[in-house]
Structure formats: C-alpha cells, structure tokens
Amino acid sequence: MTYSVQLWSVRADFATDPTGTLRRLRAAGFTAVEPFDIFDLAENHAATLSQLGLSVPSAHVPLLERTDLSEVIAAAATLGTHTLIDSGRRDGWDDPAAISDYAQQLNAHAHEAAARGLQVGYHNHWWELGTSEETALERFAGQLDPAVVLEVDIYWAAVGGADVSALLKRLGTRVALMHVKDGAVMPNPPSQSQVPVGSGEVSISEALDAAPHALRVLEFDDYVGDVFHALKIGLGVVIALDGRR
Numbered sequence: 001m002t003y004s005v006q007l008w009s010v011r012a013d014f015a016t017d018p019t020g021t022l023r024r025l026r027a028a029g030f031t032a033v034e035p036f037d038i039f040d041l042a043e044n045h046a047a048t049l050s051q052l053g054l055s056v057p058s059a060h061v062p063l064l065e066r067t068d069l070s071e072v073i074a075a076a077a078t079l080g081t082h083t084l085i086d087s088g089r090r091d092g093w094d095d096p097a098a099i100s101d102y103a104q105q106l107n108a109h110a111h112e113a114a115a116r117g118l119q120v121g122y123h124n125h126w127w128e129l130g131t132s133e134e135t136a137l138e139r140f141a142g143q144l145d146p147a148v149v150l151e152v153d154i155y156w157a158a159v160g161g162a163d164v165s166a167l168l169k170r171l172g173t174r175v176a177l178m179h180v181k182d183g184a185v186m187p188n189p190p191s192q193s194q195v196p197v198g199s200g201e202v203s204i205s206e207a208l209d210a211a212p213h214a215l216r217v218l219e220f221d222d223y224v225g226d227v228f229h230a231l232k233i234g235l236g237v238v239i240a241l242d243g244r245r
Contacts, residue, residue: 001242003235004032004057006179006219010227011036019048026052028232029239034217035079036060036087042075049079057215058083058151058177063109063120064102073116083176084113085121085151093128093136103143110147121149121176129160135167141174149176151217154207155194158185164203168210178214180204180238181221192222197234208241216242 005025007014014021022045025033031054035041038059041049049056056079061072063086072084086106092098110120122144128137137157141150152175154164168175182200184193197218198204208216218234220227 001239002032002055002057002215003030003238004034004215004217005030005231005235006034006036006060006217007041008036008060009218009220009223009231013227018045022048022052022054024228025231026054028228029235030218030231031055032057032215034058034060038072038075038079038081038084042078046078056081058085058121058217060085060087060123062087064089064105066109069109069112073113073118076118077116082117083119083121083149084109085123085177087123088125088128090125090127093140096139099136099140100143103140106148107145110145114147119147119149119176121151123151123179124153124160125156126160129157129162129167135160135162138167138170141171144174150174151177151179152211152214153179153181153219154204155179155181155183155185155200155202158202159187159189165206165210168207168214173213175211175214177217178207178211179219180207180216180234181219182234192224194220194223196230196237198237199233204237205241208238212242 059081061084113120129135157164182197182202183195185201
C-alpha cells in the first residue's frame with residue numbers, strides 16, 4: 001500500500017535542504033509525497049524523487065483561483081501526478097449560491113483535466129463542516145461531477161464537529177484520499193496542538209476503517225518537536241491499523 005506525506009509538514013526543512021528532507025521522509029517509510037507547490041517540485045526535484053523511489057500521486061493546487069490548468073497539467077506530467085487537489089476555500093460555506101459556484105468551477109476543471117488523464121479533488125478544513133445533519137461539504141459533494149474526488153482531512157473534520165467515521169461512510173467512494181492527522185479536538189485549536197497520529201483525540205482506527213480505499217496522506221500543519229520522528233511514529237500506527245484487515 002502506498003503511504004504519502006504532505007510536504008507542508010516539513011516546509012521549513014524542505015526550504016533549506018530539499019534533498020535531505022526527501023531522503024529523511026523515504027527513510028521514515030514513506031513511498032510518496034504530496035506537494036503544496038507542484039511547480040517547484042516538478043522544476044527542481046523530479047530527478048531526486050525518482051532516484052529515491054518516491055511517487056507523487058497527488059498535489060495541492062489552488063484550482064479555484066485558476067482559469068487555465070495548462071501549466072498545472074504540464075507539472076503533473078513531469079511528476080507522474082494523477083490527482084490535483086484544491087486546498088480549500090474558507091469563505092462562502094453558509095451560502096448555497098457560493099457552494100454551487102465552487103462546485104461548477106471544480107466541475108469545469110475536472111472536464112479539462114480528464115482530457116489529459118487527470119482528476120481533480122477538494123480538501124476540506126473545519127469550516128465546511130459543522131453539527132447540522134447535512135454538512136456544507138456534503139451539499140458541495142452532491143453538486144460535484146462524479147469524476148471529482150475528495151481528500152478528507154479527518155482532523156479538521158473532527159474540529160468542525162463532524163462524526164468523522166460517519167461522514168466518511170456517507171461520502172463513500174468519493175473519498176479517494178485522506179489527510180491523516182491527530183491532535184486536540186476543540187474549536188479554534190492553537191496552531192501547534194497537533195500530535196503524532198494515534199496519540200490525540202481523533203478516532204484514527206474508525207476513520208481508517210470507514211475509508212479503507214483512500215490513499216493515506218499524513219500531515220502536520222504545525223508541530224512542536226522533531227516532525228520527522230513524529231511522522232515516523234504516525235506512519236507506524238497507520239500501517240499497523242491497516243494491517244488488521
């Protein structure tokens with residue numbers, strides 16, 4: 001099974017020593033990475049990724065801010081990336097018209113990307129969720145073309161008040177990827193409240209069971225301590241939990 005890591009987790013190290021950072025991630029057991037800057041990775045690090053045996057199945061791109069995907073598609077081709085993920089809009093989730101507009105934009109991009117063998121997706125934060133019976137994320141998903149996938153961030157879904165495993169089950173196979181992270185679940189958590197997977201308040205085991213088909217992408221938004229060690233611990237937990245099935 002492929003296990004990926006969002007490079008945002010190690011952004012400071014990557015900025016100063018990209019090759020060394022990729023080597024450390026590979027040594028920790030990761031077989032794939034998810035960039036937050038697909039252009040930098042494609043232009044400067046494609047050879048290193050190939051040498052290390054690291055694939056790039058997905059990448060974050062601000063799709064809703066773009067009208068033309070030609071440069072993104074070219075970068076994806078260089079890296080062998082097949083899924084382009086919008087990393088989230090903060091505003092408008094209480095406005096049905098805005099939700100429809102976001103869906104229409106992603107659907108248009110999905111048609112363009114599909115012509116080049118790619119798919120597009122959306123990554124949530126806490127603001128698309130909430131405690132209502134149907135979340136804004138689900139209303140959004142209901143208006144998406146079947147080709148558009150979701151990358152559900154289980155930590156932010158929990159912070160938003162969702163029953164994460166129930167949400168994943170309702171969304172079903174639409175969830176092609178999962179950001180696996182853990183921490184204190186509270187409104188507006190402090191920026192460095194995240195902890196290694198398995199040591200926080202997110203029901204990791206239940207989330208993994210609810211979406212066994214989803215690519216696991218480990219991430220920290222912020223972390224106090226050795227983030228490489230924390231990622232390695234989390235990866236071990238995820239692999240062990242997946243191995244039960």
